[in-house]
Amino acid sequence: MAQVREPEVALADTEALISGSEAIAVACKLADVDVITAYPIRPYDTVMQYVAKLVSNGEMDCEYIVAESEHSQFEIVKHASAVGARVFVGSSGVGWMYAFEALTVTPGLRIPMVAMVGNRALDDPGAFGVEHNDALAVRDLGWMLVWVDTAQEALDTALLAWRIAEDRRIFLPCAIGCDGAFLTHSQSMVKIPIPEKVKEFLPRYDRGDLRLHPDNPITIAPQANEDWVMEIRKQNDAASRRAPGVITEAYADFERIFGRKYGNPFFEEYETDDADVVLLGMGTMSMPVKVAIRKMRKEGKKVGFVRLRWFRPFPTEALQATLGRFKAVGVIDRDYSFGSPYFSGVVANEVRTAMYSAEKRPPVVGFICGLGGREVTVPAVREMTEMTFRAASGERLTDTYWIGLRE
Amino acid sequence: MADAIETYPVPVLDPFKGVKKVPLEEYFTSGHRTCQGCESALVMKLMVKAAGPRTIVLGSTGCMYVANTTYYSTSWVVPWMHTQLGSSGSAGLGTAAALKVLMRKGKIPTEPINVIAFCGDGGGADMGLSAISAALTQTEYNFLILMYDNESYANTDIQLSGATPWGAHTTFSPPGKMKRIMHRRWKKNVAGMLAAGHPECKYVATVCASYAVEMMNRVRKGLSIGGPTYIHSLDPCPKGWDYDPIQSHELGEMAVNCGIWPLYEVENHTLKLYGRSRGLAEGRTRRLPVREYLNRQGRFAHFTDDDIDYFQSKIDEMWTKWLVPGVIPFASDLRNDKVPA
Numbered sequence: 111m112a113q114v115r116e117p118e119v120a121l122a123d124t125e126a127l128i129s130g131s132e133a134i135a136v137a138c139k140l141a142d143v144d145v146i147t148a149y150p151i152r153p154y155d156t157v158m159q160y161v162a163k164l165v166s167n168g169e170m171d172c173e174y175i176v177a178e179s180e181h182s183q184f185e186i187v188k189h190a191s192a193v194g195a196r197v198f199v200g201s202s203g204v205g206w207m208y209a210f211e212a213l214t215v216t217p218g219l220r221i222p223m224v225a226m227v228g229n230r231a232l233d234d235p236g237a238f239g240v241e242h243n244d245a246l247a248v249r250d251l252g253w254m255l256v257w258v259d260t261a262q263e264a265l266d267t268a269l270l271a272w273r274i275a276e277d278r279r280i281f282l283p284c285a286i287g288c289d290g291a292f293l294t295h296s297q298s299m300v301k302i303p304i305p306e307k308v309k310e311f312l313p314r315y316d317r318g319d320l321r322l323h324p325d326n327p328i329t330i331a332p333q334a335n336e337d338w339v340m341e342i343r344k345q346n347d348a349a350s351r352r353a354p355g356v357i358t359e360a361y362a363d364f365e366r367i368f369g370r371k372y373g374n375p376f377f378e379e380y381e382t383d384d385a386d387v388v389l390l391g392m393g394t395m396s397m398p399v400k401v402a403i404r405k406m407r408k409e410g411k412k413v414g415f416v417r418l419r420w421f422r423p424f425p426t427e428a429l430q431a432t433l434g435r436f437k438a439v440g441v442i443d444r445d446y447s448f449g450s451p452y453f454s455g456v457v458a459n460e461v462r463t464a465m466y467s468a469e470k471r472p473p474v475v476g477f478i479c480g481l482g483g484r485e486v487t488v489p490a491v492r493e494m495t496e497m498t499f500r501a502a503s504g505e506r507l508t509d510t511y512w513i514g515l516r517e
Numbered sequence: 518m519a520d521a522i523e524t525y526p527v528p529v530l531d532p533f534k535g536v537k538k539v540p541l542e543e544y545f546t547s548g549h550r551t552c553q554g555c556e557s558a559l560v561m562k563l564m565v566k567a568a569g570p571r572t573i574v575l576g577s578t579g580c581m582y583v584a585n586t587t588y589y590s591t592s593w594v595v596p597w598m599h600t601q602l603g604s605s606g607s608a609g610l611g612t613a614a615a616l617k618v619l620m621r622k623g624k625i626p627t628e629p630i631n632v633i634a635f636c637g638d639g640g641g642a643d644m645g646l647s648a649i650s651a652a653l654t655q656t657e658y659n660f661l662i663l664m665y666d667n668e669s670y671a672n673t674d675i676q677l678s679g680a681t682p683w684g685a686h687t688t689f690s691p692p693g694k695m696k697r698i699m700h701r702r703w704k705k706n707v708a709g710m711l712a713a714g715h716p717e718c719k720y721v722a723t724v725c726a727s728y729a730v731e732m733m734n735r736v737r738k739g740l741s742i743g744g745p746t747y748i749h750s751l752d753p754c755p756k757g758w759d760y761d762p763i764q765s766h767e768l769g770e771m772a773v774n775c776g777i778w779p780l781y782e783v784e785n786h787t788l789k790l791y792g793r794s795r796g797l798a799e800g801r802t803r804r805l806p807v808r809e810y811l812n813r814q815g816r817f818a819h820f821t822d823d824d825i826d827y828f829q830s831k832i833d834e835m836w837t838k839w840l841v842p843g844v845i846p847f848a849s850d851l852r853n854d855k856v857p858a
Contacts, residue, residue, distance in 0.1 A: 142622075144615065144618045145611070145614050145615055171621070173617060177651065178651035179647060181607075182604070182607040182647075185607035186611035186614065189600065189607065189610075190612070190614050190618075191615070192598055193573075193615035194624070195614070195615035195618055195619055211601055211603075212601065212604070215601060314624075322573055322598055323630075324570060326596065327594060327595055329586055329593050329598075330597065330599065331599035332586035332591055333583050333587050333588060337588065
């Protein structure tokens, strides 16, 4: 375990070499989380190992409960949050799917919850490596979904996630997608803010007249049926529509208090200013993609990269404005959506949908790459870039292309 | 780590000394849509009357959720929240954990607050058993799990559960031309299993609302003893058991008197049979033949004399062969086991 201990009163931000999982554990400590539930599955569970050490060393004051299944793990924090406790939870792959019933009811109940998903391929066949299908499975249910790239971004985004999820205008759960192994287990230097800044940034979680307590005797989640379900669903929709504004507000405050800039909260643009074509993807694939882009730029190829952070809420208008500037877009999915339009991955079809009403609609080429934790290699990125250039020159590439696939 | 196992205070809930000492205040009132003669609705009413107003109730999916919480006409006066079918254990645990930490951190006033998570037999004996079992090992948290056992998934049209008696006619086990007995599993011994399997759990009890004061006092004990506790209530169900609703109370009494539903409590590891069950165990009262109990219920109408004899023999075993009569179903011969020379 790397060094995270701070002096009694930290006067300035410290820096530590830690993994993405540990960065989120540190965020839990900084956010003074009240209830945390753990259940083992690789690769997310490293975060709970760090949390357990923080608790056993007396560095963190929370109820740390080891559940007997993911279903219970998510149900326990759901109920704790209903009483007004700040909660943290997480899972990976089929573990996340085992909790699916709890995942379904949590946004419906308007329960703020921050979950780390150590993205992992769904069984079977078994694979420990990253695929995004686990977290993406909740995309229609009201969960906010954000993918991060580095340990620093993981720590920062966790703090942002509590701030956004616990905002009364939102009150929805938020899952942070962390690519298994590439982020959960890779260390990098992370700036750890002093607790005072976190206190300023992150107000107390206040459920107000929705808290479950004898002083506030309410009935939560009754049988509503066709009489009221549609109106209640519409309230969830309204919260999802408010989310982009609250996210923008939170990032602006984050920048002001912590001094770290993320620019556009919803996606990162890399070498896009003069780009003819761009690739688009989520998570840690950004590293090989950026390396390949630097090489191709030297060869005079004007290619850029858009790394999508927030998948829910989906930044439709911002993406329309950005992607409309290019001659073609190649979307790299680290997931699959069998039988879907174009047999594409999930992200490619979301991008297509978002662009349909745009004034400028560049062709979208769908790629599936890096499944099961397979590396997205520099040659693979070159291949996808070249195909995207061909689409920019008018070639119809409407199928979905599996890159790095063995014959 | 003594500080880590401290829980917030539990209430003082002395037993009601007779029905006239029971308060008049109701915390489960009008607005529900349970069937005529529904014993489980009475269990809800008595349960929360025994607990009092400083109580949070979590209800897992089942009759007592669907029928009791129609939007805009909730029957709950105390705070109530739905939990998933298999989540009564997790709901009690999560709620108690939040109360504990928020009190410790000074975010809410420190005071005794009762947490009751209830489930039906489908939610408890089947799907939620694992979560209940895990919850009963969490000794740092105070909550009561109450199972209202009406011996079927009664809300979804009477399907058999792990707590349905052998041979009973349910919509998933209808007697037919080729098979008279479709349900060939004996009812799970849930309370005995939970008492024996969770040595740190301070209180497990079986109750029947036909004995209302006894039942309420067990709830008060379960809430005031500290840590996670479990109470199992047998609830006659006019719809699922197929009898005239006026007979609910009487059927509960018959279940106790024929020995199929032993009333006992395990308090701080000490087993005590109480009420009529105690007399049965001590041989002071004779067990009622189960035939009379079965014949009152349409769900056993297809039974032949052989079926009834078999059923009687299984109940006889409970009282004559079990290591702890009515509670622990190991053969009594275990007592004579000697360590091999």
